[in-house]
Amino acid sequence: MTPEVYANRISDRQNIDPNAVGDLSDLKVPGNQSHDLPAVAFHLLESWYRDFIHTAIIKFQARENKLEKVLAAVRTGPSQTEIREFPIPDIPEDSALMKMEVAGICGTDVKFYKEPPTKSPVIMGHENIGIVERAGREFTRRKGFKEGDLVFVEHYVMCGKCEWCHLGEYRHCENTDWRHNPEAIRYGYTSAEKAPHLWGGFAQYVYLPWNAVVHHVPKGITPELAGLVTPMANGVEWSLFDGGVGYNSTVLIQGPGQQGLSQTVISKQAGASLIIITGTSKDRARLEVAKALGADYVIDVQKEDPLARVKEITGGRGVDIVLDCTAGAGTMPILFGVDALKRRGGTIVVQGEMPDFPNFPIGKVTVKGITMKSARGHSFRACELALEQIASKRFPLEKITTHRFGLKDVDLAIKSVGGYGVPDVIHASLLPWK
Ligand SMILES: [Zn+2]
Numbered sequence: 001m002t003p004e005v006y007a008n009r010i011s012d013r014q015n016i017d018p019n020a021v022g023d024l025s026d027l028k029v030p031g032n033q034s035h036d037l038p039a040v041a042f043h044l045l046e047s048w049y050r051d052f053i054h055t056a057i058i059k060f061q062a063r064e065n066k067l068e069k070v071l072a073a074v075r076t077g078p079s080q081t082e083i084r085e086f087p088i089p090d091i092p093e094d095s096a097l098m099k100m101e102v103a104g105i106c107g108t109d110v111k112f113y114k115e116p117p118t119k120s121p122v123i124m125g126h127e128n129i130g131i132v133e134r135a136g137r138e139f140t141r142r143k144g145f146k147e148g149d150l151v152f153v154e155h156y157v158m159c160g161k162c163e164w165c166h167l168g169e170y171r172h173c174e175n176t177d178w179r180h181n182p183e184a185i186r187y188g189y190t191s192a193e194k195a196p197h198l199w200g201g202f203a204q205y206v207y208l209p210w211n212a213v214v215h216h217v218p219k220g221i222t223p224e225l226a227g228l229v230t231p232m233a234n235g236v237e238w239s240l241f242d243g244g245v246g247y248n249s250t251v252l253i254q255g256p257g258q259q260g261l262s263q264t265v266i267s268k269q270a271g272a273s274l275i276i277i278t279g280t281s282k283d284r285a286r287l288e289v290a291k292a293l294g295a296d297y298v299i300d301v302q303k304e305d306p307l308a309r310v311k312e313i314t315g316g317r318g319v320d321i322v323l324d325c326t327a328g329a330g331t332m333p334i335l336f337g338v339d340a341l342k343r344r345g346g347t348i349v350v351q352g353e354m355p356d357f358p359n360f361p362i363g364k365v366t367v368k369g370i371t372m373k374s375a376r377g378h379s380f381r382a383c384e385l386a387l388e389q390i391a392s393k394r395f396p397l398e399k400i401t402t403h404r405f406g407l408k409d410v411d412l413a414i415k416s417v418g419g420y421g422v423p424d425v426i427h428a429s430l431l432p433w434k
Pocket residue numbers: 105106107108109126127230
């Protein structure tokens with residue numbers, strides 16, 4: 001097939017399929033336009049050689065910056081980290097390479113650092129913000145992300161085929177369910193032995209296959225603030241979508257960590273008329289931040305009887321919704337939450353993972369008509385709303401991003417988030433190039 005080209009029309013030139021043209025004499029050039037052929041030829045050359053030249057430039061730059069190797073902090077055992085080197089992977093046309101900017105650290109990291117769910121070496125880091133460094137042509141065409149874009153990557157790597165994926169609920173897809181599927185891929189969880197190795201954010205680069213779930217970070221958000229998107233997305237998912245927080249809701253949030261504080265922001269934005277947040281005496285600084293972010297009352301559960309205080313604040317009614325954002329507090333948050341809910345029809349969102357619950361108050365749950373939901377990550381839509389919330393600059397979120405750590409300090413960073421390292425950490429940003 002010989003294309004017909006008006007060589008002086010830029011749009012025509014750009015629409016030539018270079019694969020359909022053997023040499024320039026194949027082109028049908030109507031009229032007296034052969035003097036424009038050099039422009040056509042240049043366009044074809046560019047198309048033919050763009051990928052080749054681009055790959056060469058990236059490889060050259062990598063050599064210049066001595067980036068044949070990627071440095072990563074690898075969890076090698078319980079509470080053990082080693083800095084290891086990995087090769088820069090080849091990037092197929094449908095994949096990309098992300099240069100890490102910020103990896104957020106959360107309570108899940110604390111839990112799985114102390115008690116790893118696998119014996120394999122793992123590059124942790126599942127709340128990842130970075131810049132697309134190299135994007136295959138198909139990756140850009142299909143997914144809409146190009147080199148230089150600042151992005152947030154969900155830790156769920158989808159199958160793209162199942163019903164959950166079509167709903168944007170990648171967290172439920174079997175392809176990312178590491179508990180039941182040994183082949184599952186999830187950033188921060190998948191073994192670093194699985195090629196091309198870069199499956200975690202505590203590294204200079206992260207590999208993005210075709211099925212990575214990627215979001216644009218809106219303009220004007222720093223990578224560090226964007227690092228809050230995961231707790232904020234959980235805030236949207238748990239308080240709005242699961243808990244049903246809305247206009248005039250009364251809400252009890254247990255735990256003033258980054259997660260509880262994010263729930264505070266989202267509940268406030270959604271129109272809650274009362275937000276009560278609980279913590280312990282060591283959470284004093286966090287409780288102050290909670291007030292700045294919109295909490296109406298804070299309760300130190302070590303100094304006051306929290307149930308009596310909730311009853312007092314609500315005039316004996318109790319609250320509409322309880323959100324459990326505690327870590328390692330056992331059955332207490334659920335027992336307290338059930339009692340703190342209103343007489344009938346309240347909702348409690350739980351995230352306990354203890355194997356059993358002796359004397360679970362099923363009678364109270366039934367009689368009060370309580371709905372109990374499980375907090376399990378976030379959907380695509382929750383991430384998009386969270387990014388918009390951050391971009392709105394409506395709340396002083398920089399009060400949450402308190403600390404930064406470099407790659408060599410991953411151990412200290414995780415321990416600090418867990419409350420036994422640097423004091424008063426709320427949200428820690430891991431900067432892999434620091
Ligand atoms: Zn997390």
